[in-house]
Amino acid sequence: MDSSKKILRIIIIFILLMLALVVPARIVLKEQPASGKLNVTIDGVSYRLDRDAEGAMQFYVDDGARARIFRVPMLRAEILDKDSDTNVLYDTVTNTDAGENLSPALVWDSGESVSSDITEYAVYMIDVAADNWLHLVDWGLTETSYATGALPVNGSYVGPYPPAGSGKHCYMVYVFYLKASPDEIPGSFDAQNGSITDIAKVLDVSGGESGNLVAAAVDYGFYTR
Numbered sequence: 001m002d003s004s005k006k007i008l009r010i011i012i013i014f015i016l017l018m019l020a021l022v023v024p025a026r027i028v029l030k031e032q033p034a035s036g037k038l039n040v041t042i043d044g045v046s047y048r049l050d051r052d053a054e055g056a057m058q059f060y061v062d063d064g065a066r067a068r069i070f071r072v073p074m075l076r077a078e079i080l081d082k083d084s085d086t087n088v089l090y091d092t093v094t095n096t097d098a099g100e101n102l103s104p105a106l107v108w109d110s111g112e113s114v115s116s117d118i119t120e121y122a123v124y125m126i127d128v129a130a131d132n133w134l135h136l137v138d139w140g141l142t143e144t145s146y147a148t149g150a151l152p153v154n155g156s157y158v159g160p161y162p163p164a165g166s167g168k169h170c171y172m173v174y175v176f177y178l179k180a181s182p183d184e185i186p187g188s189f190d191a192q193n194g195s196i197t198d199i200a201k202v203l204d205v206s207g208g209e210s211g212n213l214v215a216a217a218v219d220y221g222f223y224t225r
Contacts, residue, residue, distance in 0.1 A: 077217035095159035177215035
């Protein structure tokens with residue numbers, strides 16, 4: 001076999017391998033603990049939260065032309081009402097026949113390690129597989145742990161209820177660390193929303209000035225019907 005045929009064969013094998021990797025997956029979520037990167041890919045668009053060497057969370061959407069918005073320290077948050085191995089949410093937090101529509105138990109870092117100016121937290125839970133469908137919005141929170149069903153305190157919650165047969169849905173929980181109450185509480189509850197960056201940019205403004213958002217944390221869980 002001459003060299004040109006060998007090269008052609010290699011190219012064909014490479015293309016087939018790439019198709020096998022890309023085509024079947026509608027949602028891909030990978031966590032790389034060493035770098036702290038969290039990547040969610042939906043229908044070919046990659047939504048990324050990168051924790052860089054300085055421990056910063058970067059809000060941006062990458063659809064071929066990376067557009068970084070701003071960076072804040074990334075801290076730890078955890079959804080307790082999920083399987084620790086599969087990250088599948090418990091039925092109790094869902095708004096389904098099998099569920100009780102109770103908000104998930106959450107815990108997160110206080111943020112004291114990055115700023116002494118933090119006075120409150122805002123929490124969002126978004127279904128990124130359903131055009132950022134907003135399931136939980138709460139604000140003015142002062143504790144760092146909440147039991148199952150304890151939220152919302154000031155906002156609204158509706159548990160996951162993905163349409164049957166719609167595949168795996170990924171629910172991202174974001175905790176935003178704020179210096180003061182934001183001028184606005186962004187997001188359309190129980191409806192589609194823009195990007196999480198849009199929400200972060202609004203929370204970053206208090207008293208007409210930016211710089212209110214000093215840190216953020218994130219965790220995720222899956223649910224399928």
